Amino acid sequence: MKKRPTIKDVARKAGLALSTVSLVINNSGYVSAEARKKVLQAIEELGYHPSRAARGLASRTSGNIGFILSEDHFSLAEPFYTKIFLGTEFEARKHNYYILMTTVGTRFREPTDVPRFLLEHNVDGVIIAGRVNEKLVAYVDRLGLPLALVDFAVPKKHYSSVQIDNRKGACLAVEHLLSLGHRAIGFVGGDISHPSIAERFDAFKDCLVDHAIPLKPDLIVADMPGTAVQDGAEGMKVLLDRGSRPTALFAANDAIAIGCMQLARQRGVRIPEDLSLVGFDDIETSAHLEPPLTTIRVLKEELGAAAVRTLVEAVKAKSATTMTVHVPVELVVRGSTCQLAAASPGARASTG
Amino acid sequence: MKKRPTIKDVARKAGLALSTVSLVINNSGYVSAEARKKVLQAIEELGYHPSRAARGLASRTSGNIGFILSEDHFSLAEPFYTKIFLGTEFEARKHNYYILMTTVGTRFREPTDVPRFLLEHNVDGVIIAGRVNEKLVAYVDRLGLPLALVDFAVPKKHYSSVQIDNRKGACLAVEHLLSLGHRAIGFVGGDISHPSIAERFDAFKDCLVDHAIPLKPDLIVADMPGTAVQDGAEGMKVLLDRGSRPTALFAANDAIAIGCMQLARQRGVRIPEDLSLVGFDDIETSAHLEPPLTTIRVLKEELGAAAVRTLVEAVKAKSATTMTVHVPVELVVRGSTCQLAAASPGARASTG
DNA sequence: TTCTAATATCGAAGCGTTTCGAGGTCATAC
């Protein structure tokens, strides 16, 4: 409980000016080897460590990075963004930053909806994960704070961002299905206004075309309002009611895939025998489904870590250069996909 | 990018002294209704918000709570403490605090192993989750910082803490097994030096005695070094090699239970037919095992939230009163336990 | 030798708050 030493005490003990001590601590300016040694020793003996608040006030830096998440994403049911957040925590510690986390609603009005750490000037940079109100993004930008978006982009604007390699993922999925002999490959997506979903859809189409497979519009459903389980079920229903019979399906994400699975079961469509199914994201539950879902794994922690690295660079550089990082994805083959040959009707009945 | 207003600007605009403005902001001292109104209006018009750094320096508060976690617990494989952490984030936002997170190793030497936020005086209180070096706890205590331990306790010392209701949980487990007709109930634990594990073991014994079931030492294994899956397998092995044949088993946590399951499968012991098994914690995977594990659910996020509440109280009160909060647990019945009747040898063979 | 630039140290002016004590007004109690 005794008073902790200040830079003044160090200066006195070292017999040097306070400002010289500061130079040593910050490794800036000119300091003789001798003076440096004296300062270091005094620091050591006193057990001195600079105060963050004082340093922050004088240098107008906080040592913190703000992490903004949309409210509906920071639920315990949504481990996707939660993992991104944990990824930022991991990486921030490596760079001697702390993460201040907050969530925001879809509305954005000043100053009520401005994250407190922005009002208090308590962060040196901001990470925004997932879709948030564009006005919030603009607000952060106007503050002149380094900014990195994760799995989100604002149309017509260039911000630094960390993106999932959606195109690659979609290709991996399609090529996996092709390699299994599938040709009638469908797509179930929703909320095409979400950049990631749109990109997956786009790449899906491109990839088929690249492999000389003609697109069949009746195998595609992409107009559900959201990207949750019920949207997947809804999409699957539309597809089946339409009379379409794809042998394989690429779902825009795992939640949608799960919805497809549920409806398939209701309608007596067997997975993978009658229909191979590939998801995207590799969320926790996917591995535990029956059958376990073949999917595209997204390295969620890596998304967060990359965002921190981007930001730390930006803070150091003080330049407004923006950059986009694409985090790799990988195919995880599980039980929801199989060779087309085995998918002919009755194949199972004859063996069972 | 234009300079943000300071308290000085507010004072000028309101035609009052800077200190009066401060009093209004902090709702302290005497301020006339008229003056308050003028200040509030000036603040509104200028869009003023106090700077955290300046306020921190002057008032020696940071608005942050430090969260210390043992290194091996902050892995992505260990969602238990990670969830506690998320629980603190949730709750901290409600009280206008931010969480600064760090991990520590088992060693503790000053000043190398001291969390940076402590050196920088950058937190108003500290939460320590899980077992850490006792010297670290003593160090925090010596700093005079409010402290709350989560799922950890230091022998012979009284710190505020948030505990799992281990006794209740163990009783729920035992009584569940008793209600299924089991009498030969075994225990597999490890690392009895961990307070939580010890308490579960203790309550297990007490509960049996309370129900007039004599303790059979040969049904108990509790000397493994750790509490992980392999320790569970090891314990199960010892039990079986010893020739003990409990009809039901209470494992000190889910990881241990999983180890038991694995070894049981190897040895041809069927769960639940030959052996009913109850775990503790309700970790993510437990629900997805085959069979899904009956266990005692621990509200992990609530542990974290309770710790924050405890700490916020302590910061406000400035008193050194300590308190222990017990967070409730609940029994989750799944497929790894069943009625004793069905467990007679051959019961399955005759139906299969 | 003289000038310049690099090196080294220092004092002082902030950074934007909180807090303390001084000083003033006014109503109430004695």
Added chain:
DNA sequence: GTATGACCTCGAAACGCTTCGATATTAGAA
């Protein structure tokens, strides 16, 4: 009529740093 205390406002002194400009010294270039 004066003392007392509540109420109100203010200026100034911290809080513990960074940073700027001044000054001094030294080494190398001209």
